[in-house]
Amino acid sequence: MRSIDWRRDRVVAIDQTRLPHDLALIEIGTVEALIDAIKRLAIRGAPALGAAGALGVALAVRLSPDDPASVRSAAAAVRGARPTAVNLAWGVDRALARLDQGPDAVLAEALAVLEEDVACNRALSERGAAWLLDNVAGPVTIQTHCNAGALACVEWGTALGVVRALHERGALAHVYAAETRPLLQGARLTVWELARMGVPHTLVVDSAAASVLARGQAKAVVVGADRVTANGDVINKVGTYPLALAAAHAGVPMVVAAPESTIDLSTPTGKDVDIEVRGPDEVTTWGGAPVAPAGTGTLNYAFDVTPAALVTAIVTESRVILPATGGRPDDRPPR
Ligand SMILES: CSC[C@H]1O[C@H](OP(=O)(O)O)[C@H](O)[C@@H]1O
Numbered sequence: 001m002r003s004i005d006w007r008r009d010r011v012v013a014i015d016q017t018r019l020p021h022d023l024a025l026i027e028i029g030t031v032e033a034l035i036d037a038i039k040r041l042a043i044r045g046a047p048a049l050g051a052a053g054a055l056g057v058a059l060a061v062r063l064s065p066d067d068p069a070s071v072r073s074a075a076a077a078v079r080g081a082r083p084t085a086v087n088l089a090w091g092v093d094r095a096l097a098r099l100d101q102g103p104d105a106v107l108a109e110a111l112a113v114l115e116e117d118v119a120c121n122r123a124l125s126e127r128g129a130a131w132l133l134d135n136v137a138g139p140v141t142i143q144t145h146c147n148a149g150a151l152a153c154v155e156w157g158t159a160l161g162v163v164r165a166l167h168e169r170g171a172l173a174h175v176y177a178a179e180t181r182p183l184l185q186g187a188r189l190t191v192w193e194l195a196r197m198g199v200p201h202t203l204v205v206d207s208a209a210a211s212v213l214a215r216g217q218a219k220a221v222v223v224g225a226d227r228v229t230a231n232g233d234v235i236n237k238v239g240t241y242p243l244a245l246a247a248a249h250a251g252v253p254m255v256v257a258a259p260e261s262t263i264d265l266s267t268p269t270g271k272d273v274d275i276e277v278r279g280p281d282e283v284t285t286w287g288g289a290p291v292a293p294a295g296t297g298t299l300n301y302a303f304d305v306t307p308a309a310l311v312t313a314i315v316t317e318s319r320v321i322l323p324a325t326g327g328r329p330d331d332r333p334p335r
Pocket residue numbers: 041044045046047145146147148149152153158159185223224225226236237238302
C-alpha cells in the first residue's frame with residue numbers, strides 16, 4: 001500500500017495521525033482538504049510532501065480546467081502549507097510547469113513524480129546499505145530519529161529504506177528508534193513500520209539516543225532529511241542536530257538518506273532555511289490532556305539544522321556525498 005496515491009479524480013493517502021492504532025485512508029477531492037491534511041501531518045515526510053504538492057496541482061487543474069489563474073493561486077497555497085521541506089515546493093513546481101499543456105499533462109507529470117520517488121528511494125536504499133557495509137563493522141546496529149520510512153515517501157522509504165535493504169541482505173542486527181517528541185513519529189510510525197518489516201527494534205526516548213551511541217549499542221545513525229543545502233547542511237526533524245553531536249563524540253557515522261529532490265542547491269546554507277515553528281498544544285498537551293500549566297509558552301521548532309561538518313555521508317539515488325570531509329552537494333551536480 002502506498003502512503004499517497006491518485007485514484008480516479010482524487011488524492012488517496014494514509015492518515016498518519018491515526019497510526020499506529022488505525023490504518024485509515026483519506027480521500028481528498030479539494031485543494032483545501034489537501035492543505036489541511038499537510039498542515040495536520042496526516043500527510044507528512046519530505047518525499048510524500050513532494051508527491052502531495054504535485055498531486056495538489058493535478059487536483060487544482062481538474063477543479064478549474066479553464067482558469068489557470070485559479071490553479072496558480074491554489075498551487076501557491078499548497079506550496080506554502082509547510083515551509084521547510086523543499087520537496088513540497090519542488091513537487092508543486094514540477095506539475096505546474098505542465099499547466100499550459102492541460103490537465104492530463106499535469107496529472108502525468110504528478111504521477112511521474114510518484115514513480116520517480118519509488119525508484120529513487122529503492123536506489124538510495126541499496127546505495128546506503130552498501131556504504132554502511134563498507135564502513136561499519138557488522139552486524140549493523142542503527143539509531144534512527146523521526147520517521148523516514150515508506151510513510152514519509154510514496155513507498156519504500158529513505159532512512160528506513162536503507163534499513164530494509166540491510167535487513168533483506170541479512171546484515172542488520174538491530175534498530176534503536178527515537179520516539180521523536182512532540183508528535184512521536186518514531187514511536188507511532190517508525191516502530192509500526194519496523195514491526196511490519198520484521199526488523200528487531202527498540203524504542204528509546206529522545207534523550208536516551210546519545211547514550212545508545214556512547215555505549216556502542218548503535219554503530220551508525222541513519223536519518224532522512226527535509227532539505228539539504230548547497231554546502232551540505234541538513235535540515236531534518238528537531239533532535240537531529242543533538243544526535244549528530246552525540247554521533248561525532250562517539251565516533252559513529254551520521255548518515256543522511258535523501259533523494260536528489262531534497263537537495264536544494266539554490267539555498268546556500270542551513271541558516272537560510274525557514275524552520276517551521278508549530279503551535280504550543282503539541283508540547284503542552286498529550287492526548288488532549290495538559291502536561292504543562294495552562295498558558296505555558298513554548299518554542300516548538302519542527303526542524304533543526306545539522307551543520308555539514310557533522311554529516312558523515314549523504315546518500316542519494318545517484319551518489320554519496322561526504323560533507324564532514326569536505327564533500328559538497330554543489331560540487332558535482334547529479335549526472
Ligand atoms: C523522508 S523525509 C522524513 C522527514 O520528514 C519529517 O518531518 P515531518 O514528520 O514533520 O514531516 C522528518 O523531518 C523526517 O526526517
